[in-house]
Amino acid sequence: MKNFTRAAILLLSLFFVTTFTYSNNDLKKAISYLDKELPVNYGGPAIDNAALVAFFKKYSDLKPYQNDVATLYKDKGYKSIWYDGDDITEFAYLLYNKLNASYQEGVEIKIPYKKKYDIIFNEEGTEKVSQSDTEFLLSSMYILYAKNVFEGMSAEGQKKIEWYLPKKKISYESLLDSIFTNPELLDKNKNALFSQYYKLQDALKKYLAIQKTNGWKTITMDIPFKDLRPDDTSATIGQVRERLALIGDLAKDSKSNFYDQELMDGVMKYKLRHALTPNYIIAKEHIDQMNEPITDRIKTLMLNMERCRWIPPQLEKQSEYVMVNIPSFMLYFVRNGNFDIVSKVFIGTPLTKTTIFSGQIDRIVFSPYWTVPQSIVDNELKLKMAEDKNYLADHNMEMSKGRVRQKPGPDNALGLVKFMFPNPNDIYMHDSPSKTLFGFEKRIFSHGCINVEKAKDLAISMLKDYPEWTTEKINEAMGGVKELPFMLPKKVPIYIGYFTAWVTRDGEINFYADVYNRDTRLNSILFPQDTSYKSDQE
Numbered sequence: 001m002k003n004f005t006r007a008a009i010l011l012l013s014l015f016f017v018t019t020f021t022y023s024n025n026d027l028k029k030a031i032s033y034l035d036k037e038l039p040v041n042y043g044g045p046a047i048d049n050a051a052l053v054a055f056f057k058k059y060s061d062l063k064p065y066q067n068d069v070a071t072l073y074k075d076k077g078y079k080s081i082w083y084d085g086d087d088i089t090e091f092a093y094l095l096y097n098k099l100n101a102s103y104q105e106g107v108e109i110k111i112p113y114k115k116k117y118d119i120i121f122n123e124e125g126t127e128k129v130s131q132s133d134t135e136f137l138l139s140s141m142y143i144l145y146a147k148n149v150f151e152g153m154s155a156e157g158q159k160k161i162e163w164y165l166p167k168k169k170i171s172y173e174s175l176l177d178s179i180f181t182n183p184e185l186l187d188k189n190k191n192a193l194f195s196q197y198y199k200l201q202d203a204l205k206k207y208l209a210i211q212k213t214n215g216w217k218t219i220t221m222d223i224p225f226k227d228l229r230p231d232d233t234s235a236t237i238g239q240v241r242e243r244l245a246l247i248g249d250l251a252k253d254s255k256s257n258f259y260d261q262e263l264m265d266g267v268m269k270y271k272l273r274h275a276l277t278p279n280y281i282i283a284k285e286h287i288d289q290m291n292e293p294i295t296d297r298i299k300t301l302m303l304n305m306e307r308c309r310w311i312p313p314q315l316e317k318q319s320e321y322v323m324v325n326i327p328s329f330m331l332y333f334v335r336n337g338n339f340d341i342v343s344k345v346f347i348g349t350p351l352t353k354t355t356i357f358s359g360q361i362d363r364i365v366f367s368p369y370w371t372v373p374q375s376i377v378d379n380e381l382k383l384k385m386a387e388d389k390n391y392l393a394d395h396n397m398e399m400s401k402g403r404v405r406q407k408p409g410p411d412n413a414l415g416l417v418k419f420m421f422p423n424p425n426d427i428y429m430h431d432s433p434s435k436t437l438f439g440f441e442k443r444i445f446s447h448g449c450i451n452v453e454k455a456k457d458l459a460i461s462m463l464k465d466y467p468e469w470t471t472e473k474i475n476e477a478m479g480g481v482k483e484l485p486f487m488l489p490k491k492v493p494i495y496i497g498y499f500t501a502w503v504t505r506d507g508e509i510n511f512y513a514d515v516y517n518r519d520t521r522l523n524s525i526l527f528p529q530d531t532s533y534k535s536d537q538e
Contacts (some may be wrong), residue, residue: 015247017472021148024484025134028155029228031244031347036514037186043080043083043084043085043086043087044079044080044081044082044083044131044135045080045083045130045131045132046132046134046397047073047078047079047080047135047271048078049070051052051136052066052069052070052073052130052136055132055133055136056069056136058133058360059113059133059140060138061112061113062112062113062140062144063520065140065143065144066524067145067146068134068143068172069136069139069140069143071172071173072139072142072143072172072173073139075173077465080135080140081131081135081136081138081139081176082134082139083135084129085194086362087421088120088121088134088138091179091180091183092121092138093121094186095138095141095142095145095186095287096117096120096121096141096185097112098145098186098293099117099141099144099145102145102148102149103200103208104201104204104205104208105148105305105308106200106204106301106305106524107148107149107170107249107302107305107306107526107535108202108465108527109144109145109148109149111141111144111172112144113137116129116133116137117141119139120134120137124192133238142172142176143333145408146172146175146176149309150170150175150189150193150309151168151170151309151466152306152307152309152310153306153309153494153525153526155167157525158310160435161518161521161522161525162281162356163353163356163498164355164356164357164358165310165356165357165496165497166312166358167312167356167454167496168310168311168312168313169312170192175192178191179282185374186345190313191313192298192313193308193309193310193313194308194309194315194316194505195313195316196311196499196502197305198303198309199503200301200304200308200501200502200503200509201506202302202503203301203306203501203503203509204298204302205302206248206509207294207297207298208298210246210294211294211298213470214247215463216243216293216294217239217242218291219236219239219240219243219287219290219291220235220236220239221236221284221287222234222235222236222320224283224413225460226284226285227280227282228240228259228281228285229259229280229283230260230261230264231258231259232258232259233257233258233259234257234258235518236282237256237257237258237259237263237282237286238255238256239296240263240267240282240290241253241254241255241256241263241266242255242264243290244266244269244270245266247270249266249267249270249273250262250263250265250266259282264280267280267282268280268419269361271286273508273509273510273511274289274510274511274512275327275328275329275441275510275512275513276441277441278326299512299523299527300500300501300511300519301509302500302526303500303501303519303522303523303526304499304500304501304502306522306526307498307522309497311497315487315493315495316334318334318335318493319335319336320334320335320493321333321334321492321493321494321495322334322361322427322458322492322494322495323430323495323497324345324450324494324495324496324497325498325515326347326354326356326496326497326498326513326515327344327498327499327500327512327515328499328502328510328512329343329344329346329442329443330343330344330345330346330533331343331344331429331450331452331454331458332341333458333461333462335354335461335464336471337528340461341454341457341461342453343453343457343458344438344443344451344453344454345429345443345447345448345450345451345452345453346432346437346438346440346443346444346445346446346450346451347444347445347450347451347515348444348446348447348448348449349444349445349447350444350446350515350517352446352447352448353448353498353516354427354446354448354449354450355423355425355427355448355496356417356496356497356498357423357425357427357491357496358493358495358496359422359423359494360420360421360491360492360493360494361419361420361421361429361462361488361491361492361493361494362420362421362422362487362491363419363420363485363486363487363488364418364419364420364459364463364485364487364488365413365417365483365484366416366417366422366459366474366477366478366483366485366486367399367408367409367416367417367478367479367480367481367482367483368408368414368416368417368418368483369405369406369407369408369412369482369483370405370406370412370413370414370428371400371403371405371407372397372403372404372405372406373405373426373447374403376447377404377497378446381404387516392404395411396409396411396412408480408481408483409480410433410483411433412433412480413432413433414429414430414431414432415430415431415433415451415455416455416456416478416479416480417430417431417455417459417477417478418430418431419452419458419459419462419494420456421494425448425471426448427448427449427450428449428450429449429450429451429452429455429458429494430449430450430451430452430455431451431456432451432453432455433511434451435453437451438453441513442513444515450496458473459474459478460474460490462485462492465490466489469486471475498516498518499512499520500512500513500514500518
């Protein structure tokens, strides 16, 4: 009734303003009167701190959300958020439906007191929940949804799994305001989520649809099995063809058991999407990979959507940055939204893992010395030095200030250029004299640093904004004669991440091996066996 009265008076005021000559002063007085005498009241229960405390005492499973809910109401002036008069808002229904279909967001959200929520949104039911409980249950529902979908694992949880990329910050109040204004942001909000999240979500929908059709059949292998090659004929080939058509690497399934050109193209596309050696051989390990349950593919997509929740969306809006994805063994130098450099890398072994973190590349060092880590000296070099007194000289090494270092040159372990970004792990990027290692499928050879195949190209691209650094000067600096550092006036951000599923710019979903078993660990945290909650309370 108050809302109607306020609207009627406002319309009446506007009528008089347009019919008669009113001064600006008169109009300001009218609006001021409306604001003071007829405050906005959307209905709903009375809200104060005492009511909040009583609610969370009653619904103790929701207590982790108490502070965030209290902040919401403080921001809203302790007015109802979820009522329009005596009715629950349409937005509340929309959010409830999204929460119940959370698997589409790549996460399984367990809802405490779910029976209460079902009662609230069951318009046909006779059982009711009080307005006060409903109001706070819905605010808790929003925080539950926002934490799981828009924020993900806490910063403390990320550190426990050794993920040291910067954690994005989220304001539940601002997010709620934006979603209220534009509910479509519940489906796609690139200001709140890294854009890769939505690409993975589309891939998830595709694989969920495949799962629903029961089309993911086990591929049987001939006994004894031998590698399949072009021009071979086998029932296994027909099954591989069917699978590649199902996942989109072939446009259609011709049902042929003959390994023809069409299948060759499909096999090559599949291998490129899985970071496999690009050839036409179908080996046992490839069929074993295809036979991994579709539930594993779905879970991989969900785990990587979770990782995307942790990434600040502003990252990809920077003018330039370097991104390294450990499982794909690839580096990307992004400038003004374009890939300036795409390069293979090799990374640390499982015993000397490359750390997941971010930094700022502040200098490029040409023809660098390599100060050998003391652990390598103790575990590898001491014995060789004892056996051969000329070992250091023969390997272009010397003692300097009590440390072993390798002098500049083409055989230097760091190659002819390195990229430095201060960090406690003493990790950096560098060239490599061992170019053949970049031809391997699984490139885990280093002691933790990132070896870059196109290191010279990266240096040239990174120095485009510095005219004095011509290609000729860079070639000379990389002559391997004298170490030459250059401090970058403008630092370049670098992000070292871990994504076992990634959608490319042309829309292709790529899957990569879980080289450090990080998927296994994250899966055990996000999807534990014990998902029970306390029983519903009255």
